[in-house]
Amino acid sequence: MTPAKKTAAGSSAAQRKSGPAKVRQPKLPKPAWDVxxxxxxxxxxxQLGATIPEAGNSVxxxxxxxxxxxxxxxxxxxxxxxxCYFYCPDxxxxxxxxxxxxxxxxxxxxxxxxxxECPRGAITMKAEEKE
Amino acid sequence: MNVTGVEEEVHSHTEHALWRAxxxxxxxxxxxxxxxxxxxxxxxxxxxxxxPACCAVVTPGSYPTxxxxxxxxxxTFASSPSVATGVSRVRQMNGEDIPTICWAGDGGTYDxxxxxxxxxxxxxxxxxxxxxxxxxxxxxGGQRSSATLxxxxxxxxxxxxxEPKKDIMAVxxxxxxxxxxTLSLAHRDDFLRxxxxxxxxxxxxFMVMLSPCPAGWKSDPAEGIDLVRAAVGCGLFPLYEVFxxxxxxxxxxxxxxxxxxxxxxxxRFRTPSFDHAATRAAIAEQWAYLDAMEAAFPAGPRxxxxxxxxxxxPPIAPEANGPVTGP
Numbered sequence: 057m058t059p060a061k062k063t064a065a066g067s068s069a070a071q072r073k074s075g076p077a078k079v080r081q082p083k084l085p086k087p088a089w090d091v092x093x094x095x096x097x098x099x100x101x102x103q104l105g106a107t108i109p110e111a112g113n114s115v116x117x118x119x120x121x122x123x124x125x126x127x128x129x130x131x132x133x134x135x136x137x138x139x140c141y142f143y144c145p146d147x148x149x150x151x152x153x154x155x156x157x158x159x160x161x162x163x164x165x166x167x168x169x170x171x172x173e174c175p176r177g178a179i180t181m182k183a184e185e186k187e
Numbered sequence: 188m189n190v191t192g193v194e195e196e197v198h199s200h201t202e203h204a205l206w207r208a209x210x211x212x213x214x215x216x217x218x219x220x221x222x223x224x225x226x227x228x229x230x231x232x233x234x235x236x237x238x239p240a241c242c243a244v245v246t247p248g249s250y251p252t253x254x255x256x257x258x259x260x261x262x263t264f265a266s267s268p269s270v271a272t273g274v275s276r277v278r279q280m281n282g283e284d285i286p287t288i289c290w291a292g293d294g295g296t297y298d299x300x301x302x303x304x305x306x307x308x309x310x311x312x313x314x315x316x317x318x319x320x321x322x323x324x325x326x327x328g329g330q331r332s333s334a335t336l337x338x339x340x341x342x343x344x345x346x347x348x349x350e351p352k353k354d355i356m357a358v359x360x361x362x363x364x365x366x367x368x369t370l371s372l373a374h375r376d377d378f379l380r381x382x383x384x385x386x387x388x389x390x391x392x393f394m395v396m397l398s399p400c401p402a403g404w405k406s407d408p409a410e411g412i413d414l415v416r417a418a419v420g421c422g423l424f425p426l427y428e429v430f431x432x433x434x435x436x437x438x439x440x441x442x443x444x445x446x447x448x449x450x451x452x453x454x455r456f457r458t459p460s461f462d463h464a465a466t467r468a469a470i471a472e473q474w475a476y477l478d479a480m481e482a483a484f485p486a487g488p489r490x491x492x493x494x495x496x497x498x499x500x501p502p503i504a505p506e507a508n509g510p511v512t513g514p
Contacts, residue, residue: 091251103251112256114248117209142375143412145219146208163208167215167401168409181409 079129079150079158087116115163119146123166125181129158133178140170140179204233210254212246215408217372217398217415218319219246222290224375225317228382233257234286234315235274239267239300241292243319245326264299267291268307271314279313286315286386293320293334296395297353304393308362311390317370318355318393321400329403336423337469338461340454341403347458351469356429359393363432370396371426373416377438381428397424405454414452420444422470425477434486437477446470 089110093101103109140156141149148164149156159170171179205226212219222243236259238244244261247254262270267289275287291300296318307314323341324330331341333353340347359367365388368381378396385392397418399411406414418424422441429435446467450456 089251094251106250108251108253111258112204112207112254114209114211114252114254115207117211117248117252119209119211122214142224143220145212145214145216145223146210147206147223148208160208165214167411168407169215169412172409173412 081162082150082160084115087113089113118162119165120160120162123164123184125166125168126161126184127159127164127166127168127170128180128182129156130178130180131157133176135176135178137175139173139175143169143173145169204231204256205229205236207254207256209248210246211248212242213400213402213408215399215401215411216242216246217321217396217400217411218242218292220372220412221317221319221370221396221398224372224378225288225290225382228379229286229386232286232386234288235278236260237262237267237271237274237287237289239289239291239295240264241295242321242326243290243292264295265303267295267300268303268312268314268316271316272307272310272312275313287313289314289316291316291318292325293318293322294324294332296320297333297355301358304359305362308359308364308391308393311364313389313391315385315392316394318395319398320355320395321398321403322352323400323403325400325403336456336466338458338466339456340405340458347460349460354473355395356393356427360429360432362391364393365390365431366392366428367432368394368428369424369426370394371415371419371424371439372396372399373412373419374426374439377426384428403455406452410452414449417444417449417452421446421449422474423449423466425473427477427481428486430486433484435477435481435484436486437481441470441474 087110091113134156136155138151138154138156141151145167146163146165148160149170150158150160166181166184168181171181206219206222210219234257236255236257238259239262253259260270260274271287271289278285278287296304304316320334322332322334322336322339324332328342330343331348333350334355335341335344335348335352337349337351338347356367356369366385368385370378370381372378381394385394397415399406399414401408401411404414415424419426419439420442421444423446425437426439427435427437446463
């Protein structure tokens with residue numbers, strides 16, 4: 057459910073100097089509508105007309121596992137043009153104070169559009185490795 | 188379980204109201220990006236989406252999951268403009284100024300939904316209809332549609348399609364609708380401006396967006412935006428808008444990009460039957476038509492605010508027993 061198990065929050069200062077940035081991954085609240093038992097649902101639990109009462113509950117799906125290429129963000133090259141944010145099809149660029157600071161690794165599908173469109177080469181794609 | 192009980196739980200963890208992450212769209216999907224941009228163009232306004240059978244109804248997730256963060260109705264393939272007619276009329280009866288957006292693929296627009304689109308356009312219903320055109324039936328396995336370019340390989344035309352692409356803009360423009368435009372994912376300012384122009388106008392507004400489809404086009408997902416840039420640059424996908432079905436304005440002209448730059452990066456054009464000369468002739472013919480139309484029926488230079496805001500329409504046929512509400 058919560059994507060940020062591996063990235064510790066306090067490690068940002070050590071990573072600042074060089075190399076890919078590690079950012080705190082966004083945390084999701086608990087789903088307002090629990091659908092984990094949907095396979096066991098009977099007619100009592102299913103909504104009339106297949107209505108989905110919690111809008112946008114796809115955010116609890118993690119699509120990060122689809123990646124074969126992982127984007128790496130190099131903040132020292134970034135000039136804050138935000139093109140990566142504008143072109144990301146999955147809104148997986150994390151923005152703080154009007155600057156891109158990293159990627160939402162739980163949702164980034166690794167398409168590589170951000171690396172292709174970045175005019176400064178501040179994002180590079182690297183083959184995903186097994187942890 | 189009471190449906191309305193959960194509605195109050197508004198998420199604050201994402202600012203993207205229209206189309207949320209975690210959806211099942213392929214990596215590098217142009218449709219996914221188009222929905223993000225529509226969301227940004229509407230400046231936080233929450234439209235009602237009407238989506239027929241297409242990638243945009245499959246990729247939000249199977250029940251009970253949806254990526255749509257706004258009210259969205261899934262309809263049958265052919266009926267989205269009809270359903271949107273009902274939605275938009277109820278909005279008008281209630282005096283609500285909330286846009287109704289049809290978001291359909293090229294299969295539902297060029298082929299299967301053409302009759303109901305024509306009907307809604309003829310009645311000039313208050314609908315924004317956006318077709319994301321990936322030139323293929325994407326989620327059913329990549330069959331040809333009437334939007335597929337001639338010579339392109341699809342699962343039903345393995346040696347390349349023979350027929351030319353249908354000019355859907357000309358079909359809709361012939362209905363004399365208030366606004367028709369083409370959208371490019373590589374021209375963000377133009378894209379956002381056109382969505383905002385459409386939002387300020389009233390009546391049936393039609394837009395078609397070239398949507399890169401890495402699975403169907405057999406291209407690198409990272410190339411998607413650059414392919415759209417090349418398609419506009421080589422003249423294959425003209426950017427223009429038509430007001431009232433009569434006044435034309437061309438927004439971007441070919442910038443000399445080679446046609447091969449667009450074709451060579453896509454596996455679908457590697458067919459023996461692909462005819463470069465015929466494609467070039469078709470592009471030249473299309474531009475001759477557009478230039479002649481713009482010269483004869485110009486929309487004039489673009490003003491700062493494009494068009495004056497239309498006043499909201501008067502409520503239609505208010506019912507004696509008050510506004511229409513849900514069940």
